[in-house]
Amino acid sequence: MDRSRRISLIIFAGIIILFILSWIIKSTTLLNVGTESLLSIRDAFFITFAAFLTLAIFSFLYKDNPYYKFAEHLFVGVSAAYWMCVGFWSTFVGNFIPKVSTTLSNFFEVPPKEFDIFYFIPLILGLMLLMRLSPKGGWLSRWSLAFIVGTTAGLNLIRYLRTDFITQVSNTFIPLLVDWNGIGPFFSDFSLSASGQFVMTLGNWVIFIGVFSGLIYFFFSKEHKGFFGHASRVGIWVLMITFGASFGYTVMGRVSLLVGRLTFLFKDWLGLIS
């Protein structure tokens, strides 16, 4: 046995011992809190296993290793099964079964609804989709795919036109003078307060000019020269602020997830923080 393999085995044995120790200690802690014995053993196992998985994922920061691969592969299998089960119970049993069979509705203990023969269409199309796995009948899955594509296209065409186009354009036409009572009061009450008239007015100007300059930047049918070029330049600046803000938000989101995991490790698992 070469040296690296021996070291790997020692690390593996160490992790197993630590896992069992953690399980026992956690079970004892939960028992002392008053949890039922079997439940405490079960919960202690799951908490220890979750901690192991969290540390296994974080171990990738050092380098790719078998523990990370274990966690990664487990995640793939569990998440695939999770979405399949959720889809089966919520959509298939919840929406399909009650419409096609009273016997099956009674079996799954869901209230049956009025029989609708058209609900066999998605069943047939769904089964045709599974033909994708067959080497010869794969082309049949195109019919189901065509239904999916047609539904997505039909729904999205209206939805995007309504919410992302008409609503957004409409919301861009906003008053460029907020709470306007004349030039005199504007200067006499001038302040840089976050809720003040000047800041609100400036915000509306930025939104109005920003949206139009941003759209001009995305308009490639005309060369970006002269006024068009300047407007496009402003559009780039607005987009840069957007990307910066999105980046900042993404980082904060990831950091809060990290804080959540560290809280789990130090609070739920190790019990070091209250």
Added chain:
Amino acid sequence: MKRQVPVLITFIVGTVLILSVFFPPAERLGEDFSIFFDIIAVFAFFLGGGNLLRIHFGKVYQKREDWGFSIVTLCGFAIMMMAGLFKLWNPGGIAADVAAPGSLFQLMYDWIFNPLGASMYSLLAFYVASASYRAFRAKNIDATILLIAAFVILLGRTPLGMYVTSWVPESFSILQIPNLAIWIMVSPNLAGQRAIMIGIALGVVSMSLRLILGVERTYLGVDNE
């Protein structure tokens, strides 16, 4: 048969869904098609699961590199599937919600699926931080604007941002970093997001029309299948 029928299906389904918005009697048809879509999507999940099994069984059977980890995937998949489909340890039996508290399915979600997902995504915090350290250089005015916006948003979301500019008087409160961060989010950021959203909406509409009218057929793949 292999190409014309799918194009016809896309055309009919897409047109019916658009018309259902304008003709109230057809509204129910639109709702039904949406449910049909969800039901077919469940089969798509099963297709994905079947494909996953095929790949990993193949890997184990042929003893390809890292085949041992494929067993982990298969075991995780099998246990979660059994827990979900047979509602194991579910206190309410078959009639209860699949994710009822105390069920094996919910326990596996809480202690395996959720920690793995959260840890995987939180890992990105380190990579984003290291990438931004390398990429964020105020080389030109565009990069400087991006850098300042990101810095203000990050600082504005932490107690430090409040602490550093707490001395700024109320009449200049927009210069307080948390307020500035909020203003960036609701004004220039909103403008940029809106421009992008309008662009995306126009793209989606044109692509949907191309699909419904059969101009765009790449989703059908090649003919030698």
